[in-house]
Amino acid sequence: MASTLSLCVMCPVCLSDFNDPVSLPCEHVFCRQCITSYLESHEGAHKCPECRQNFTRQDLKGNRVLRNVVDVLQQQKLKTRQQTAKNAEEMLCSEHMEPLKLFCENDQRLVCLICKEGEKHRGHSFKPVKEAMEISEKVVREALRFILHDNKQMGDMILSQMLEITTSKERAKRLEEKMHVQFNKMHDFLRKKEEEMVRQLQKQASSAEVSMRQNASFLSKLQINGNNQESILESGLQMSQPERFSEWWSEKGFPLVDTITLSENKDIKSALPTKFKSRLDGTRVISDHFTLGPYETDLPLIVWRDMLGSVKQDLSDTSTIDKDLKLTIKKESHLQSQGEDYFAKFQKFHNGYKDNYVENIHPGQVYWEVDVGAEAGWEHGLTVRYYPKEKNVSVWQTLFSKCFENISLSVKNDRLYAVRGGEETPIVTQIIPSRVGVYVDSEKRQVVFCNADNMSLLHTVWCGDK
Incomplete structure (x- = not known):
């Protein structure tokens, strides 16, 4: 019971009985001197060594009840020591029943005068009990x-360890907050990029749909006109009387047939016209000619490279991203078969692009980037050769033929031009990009030029749609 109570009145700092105990708002108790020393040795906000709750010097409250308990316990300990001393005065040798008046220094035990002369203690040194007590005390x-000093140091270490725990928690919290900020920034970038790409897709798809709907409307009108012509001609063929047929022919049949007759066959004096011009001449089905370039096939990789631009701004001075990082x-x-088109590009060597060194672009999608004005022969890097494929002709025969069309970008007088064959088309842009990406989709017969600095589309060429 006394041992358990002793633990309850032990200061967690000095590990001794409370001396003038004081309580904190969190109800933890310390010696006044221990907690005062803690306050004097730590700056800033003070935290309870036990629970880390904040407190101030004004929060220290003397604990009179606990102080009384400690006093009572110490009085009991004093009485116990006095009783022990009294019992020691009355202690007798268990062997000779004589008072234990001496202390054997060799065996470190009490002995009587008879024991001193005995064989067991021959040659040993002895001290009177009181003198031995003074030496041992x-x-x-x-x-x-020594132990108190160790305990004090241990208490200081415990306080320091608790402070380290608090510091670690606070640092982890700061890092977590910083991490949330950084990830939120990346999430914002990705969300805005997604919204931007969706808007661009919807805009291009809507524009393509408008063109296709206008074409469908035009074809519908042609069909309605054709149905009317069909009805007029069928109505004439249903007439059996020559007079009525001739009247119909004069009023309806001949004007209609005349409108669909080829001009070189309109001499009806010699014979009736037999060749007609089709309403399908000059009409076609418009394909969904809109594109997002490399975003269509490699969106994650392109967006990742886009995001590097925003990441660069947050890098420390000692952290870098290779500025020449190219995709x-x-x-x-x-799936390519005989009779389809071919594309080729100029080969790039360690010292740039060279004349007359071209390589076949395999069927599929290819993307590369060129630094404008910085790479040797960079104009060749921005040039794609388009070969309309002939049947039963090999790839090498095609590449060595002269039947090709150059598709490229050029810079003249600080303006950017798209070049196809000998035709130049100015591209509206505020600045000349420092890096241009070239995207070729041979399956769609599509060549796309991009501003690699921000991955915006510059120009698109649909080969075969001259």
Whole structure:
């Protein structure tokens, strides 16, 4: 019971009985001197060594009840020591039933005068009990002083460890907050990029749909006109009387037939016209000619590279991203057959692009980037050769033929032009990009030029749609 109570009145800092105990708002109790030393040795906000709750010097409250309990317990300990001393005065040798008046220094035990003369203690050194007690008390006091010093250091270490725990938690919290900010920034970038790409897709798809609907409306009108012509001609063929047929022919049949007759066959004096011009001449089905360039096939990789631009702004002075980091994408398909078109590009060597060195672009999608004005022969890097494929002709025969069309970008007088064959088309842009990406989709017969600095589309060419 006394041992359990002793633990309850022990200061968690000095590990001794409370001396003038004081309570904190969190109800933890410390010696006044221990908690005062803690306050004086730590700056800033003060936290309870036990629970880390904040407190101030004004929060220290003397705990009179606990102080009384400690006093009572110490009085009991004093009585116990006095009773022990009294019992020691009355202690008798269990062997000779004589008072234990001496202390054997060799065996470190009490002995009587008869024991001293006995064989067991021959040659040993002895001290009177009181004198031996004084010597041992000095040793005990030194040991106690040493342990108290160790305990104080241990208490300081405990406080320091608790502070380290608090510091670690606070640093982890700051890092977590910083991490949330950084990830939120990336999430915002990706969300805005997604919205931007969706808007661009919807705009291009809507524009393509308008063109296709207008064409469908035009074809519908042609069909309605054709149905009316069909009805008029069928109505004439249903007439059996020559007079009525001739009247119909004069009023309806001849004007209608005359409108669909080819001009070189309109001499009806010699014979009736037999060749007609089709309403399908000059009409076609418009394909969904809109594109997002490399975003269509490699969106994650392109967006990742886009995001590097925003990441660069948050890098420390000692952290860098290679400014020459270029993307190269190649997705080959094995669906190409004889009779389809071919594309080629100029080969790039360690010292740039060179004349007359071209390589076949395999079926599929290919993307590469060129630094404008910085790479040797950069104009060749922005040039794609388009070969309309002939049947029964090999790839090498095609590449060495002169039947090709150059599709490229050029810079003249600080303006950007798209060049196809000998035709130049000015591109409206505020600045000349420092890096241009070239995207070729041979399956769609599509060549796309991009501003690689921000991955915006510059110009698109649909080969075969001259």
